[in-house]
Amino acid sequence: MQKDTLIGSVALLIIIIAVIGYTMFRSVPSKTPVTTPVASVLPADGEYVEHATYYDIVTNYATSTPLTEPANSAAIALMKNFVGDTITQFKTDGNFDNLSAEDITMMGYDQGRKQTLDIKYLISISASSISYIYTIYTDTLGAHGNMFFRTFTFDARSGAPLALTDLFIPGSNYLDKLSQISRAALPTVIGEGSDDNYIKGGTTPEEGNFKNFFFGNKEFIVLFPPYQVAPYAAGPQTLRIPLSSLSSILKTEYR
16 A cells, blocks of 8 residues: 555645635536435435535545455445435425425525535545545525535554544543644644634544544644634634654554
8 A cells, every 4th residue: 555645735725725616616517416315326426416496416425445345345335324414414404395485585596596515525545544535515595605524534454444532542631632732733723813712612622623634644634624713714724733743642553
């Protein structure tokens, strides 16, 4: 397997550029809509595109990985289910099949407005892991669209999906360490507009605050969506932690 290969440096730049461009995203290739429930009918080619009267959906998911079987199939199924569930939730929240005339007018659907769901992914490969980084953008016709991340990281040897707790030595208080590092580094990462209250609120030593992670070239990378550690105007944030800063608490295989 290729060692210390990072599609993260370029990949993360692409993510940030994509987020800025998402709010302008409307032109997408046409494909015959499929019927719900989505989770059971996502196509095998990884692309799902649906243009309906009140919404547009464009998504992709990985259909192959460098993992060996059966880990490869399990990883694909995990990501496919995530995309399918996200589409289903988007449609449920939009209540598109039960809109009243008042709803249609209030939301501006009668003026051609549509809600949007867009899901893209990138890949990052290190010596110890393979990660799939999904960026999910939604526009539900509020003041602005929003986005969030979902990362899937797999052990390069066993193919097992990795949660944050799987990476660190038991009893190492890794959440406290990640919280401390984040609070020290994020003001510089965010730059102008940095807010200590936002940073502290989004970096408390809880698993959920650091769940969107992957390994880069001698780096442990954490993604924060808008609002988690900075105001919306500051956009999403990417924290790159040198593995050397975590070497005392990371398991040997991930150092």
